[in-house]
Amino acid sequence: MMKVGFIVNPIAGMGGRVGLKGTDGVLEEALKRGANSVAPEKAEIFLRALKKEFEFYTCSSPMGENIFKKLKKNAKVVYHPSKITTAEDTKKASEKLAEVVDLIIFVGGDGTACDIFDAINGRVPIIGIPAGVKMYSAVFAFTPLDAVEIVEKFEKGKVEEREVMDIDEEAFRRGEFRIKLKGYVLTPVHEKIQVGKEILQGNGKEEIASWVVENMDQETVYIIGGGSTTFKIKEAIGIDGSFLGIDVVKENKLLCKDAGEREIKKFLDKKNKTKIIVTPLGGHGFIFGRGNQPISPEIIRMVGRENIIVVSTKSKLNKLKNLKVDTGAKKVDEMLKGYIEVITGYKEKRIMKVE
Template identity: 45%
Template sequence: MRIGFVVNPYAGMGGKIGLKGTDDIEEALRRGGEFVAPGRAREFCRDLDADILTCSSSMGGDYTEGKIVYEPMGRTTADDTRRACRKFLAEGVDAIVFVGGDGTARDIYEVVGMSVPILGIPAGVKMYSGVFAVNPPAGREIVRGFMRGDAEVVEREIMDASERAYINDEFVLRFFGSARSLSLKYLLQNAKRIFGSENDAKREIASFLSLICRRGTFVLGPGGTLKEVGKQMGVDKTLLGVDVIENGVLVAKDANEREILDAISGKHARILVSPLGSQGCVFGRGNQQISSNVIKRVGVENIIIVSTPHKLMHTPVLFVDTGDNELNRNIAGVKQVIVGFGLAARKEIIS
């Protein structure tokens, strides 16, 4: 089996600093964005014995000893990703593995289509497509399974949220097409789903949580259910951002990692988070501002997970991808998920 391997080195830089993507690399660098993809690429490549074709330097060669078949000139762009994939196809690869987010997946899909399976190692801010492994080690296991003949070739959706709408706190999810991907057990995430109107369920959950949030410090993740919590408290909580409420007052709106840490410094805080619909990610997709540093500061025992019953029923498994494997394992296990006014269901979280 020959595997094409390409890295978008700038993917995910906007996550912790509160950008809704990394389309504007200069802005991410100006705000102090940290490189995420190189670490993810190294983690995926660790102890992976495979026939890999890749690109030079930060697009692949820095992380693996695979054969270099494409060399970018200067700062890499989406065009480099497309050219690399054309080269992979010309070399007859059996699958393409990439490190990046939905934008990278879309760039690759434009070239590859359904010709060979593609597998994403999650490193972006937005990862709503169904071609991503739940984390880098899972991606490594899927590739090993593919080489053994154990992995299943499946059809998955390529999705992306409009970054322009995202910046304006509006969620517009677009479908670009169906790609072939690789699946092994629960190691490949589902694409995000937007469920129909669940307003009554959201209001019931929010009514319960708004009572809890009147006293104390709470970090509220993105999503419609948690926005409804803010609405019932009279707080202008963002739909797609992370906000901090203290004693019923909004003290940090659309906060980045640093602003969250400052807002909860010296306080007993709790995190309210809702998993992505159908996909099941609790941490690591669209809420990277709630970083491993924030979670450790708050404490795993102070995480409150909420979901409407319908969404939870259509989510096979929950998972976490904080970028810290030890923390992922500490969060994993069977947890309670608030599904109504004083009601909870038990659901397994995998790491």
């Protein structure tokens, strides 16, 4: 029976919905803003869906053991973290697991991937279940359920080297990209593991922005997501918007910059018609669930699918088979699936399938 290590970073992704663009170094502020842990839910989805038997090794309390106990599944505890978990706990746990397992599964983001990279020195392959705010490393399954398929089909020896990317999170919060290659780790060979994401892309963004702004209703509140294409829209409106964050706009005025879920909800009422503008982030077509975490499942449900505007360059769409969602709420994901119009230029649209 294959031996599998399982690490949950309990604070991964907590900064996302409260507009912090990450949790590294700002956990206290995230908690003040009402952030909730998202990683345990992703871990539970994965473990519930597993059909094949594995010999699991994990960490005590919130780094894994709690979820196994909740689901009445067996796992051997090899590491006991501190009361408030840190990057050092991830590193020490990874070192312990690498001594005994064939594969390490972790639930977190790029920061977690970097910590594991530092600890295991390429000794065992890894696979990430996406739960962070930043996921630019080429080690993540698209979704927790895709991770199930990858792990159940994994055969020892069928691995490849993939990039782990190191993001400067302080610069990231300021709207600046400072990204560098941390190094390479082994991952299973599988089509449902993301490749390294493209950071910036040109061509056609000004035309998209012109058409969107020209058709904006002055009585409507617009929740505009992060990304280089949506940033062009913010520039065309004439606001000092955030490159990576969520901005709320009405009548060409910035109502809230870098909004978290709580701030966005303040603008959702019967008096205000509301629309969401998003673009596929990274190289795999996610319009929700990657980088746009403040636009929560509840907000999407309140605004409605018919009031979602998707924009993308043609060059990006040409590389995508479909668009994807991973909101963390199954009913909302199902609501979003199907065909949707994507604005690709001035008076230009393309139909894409959301899966």
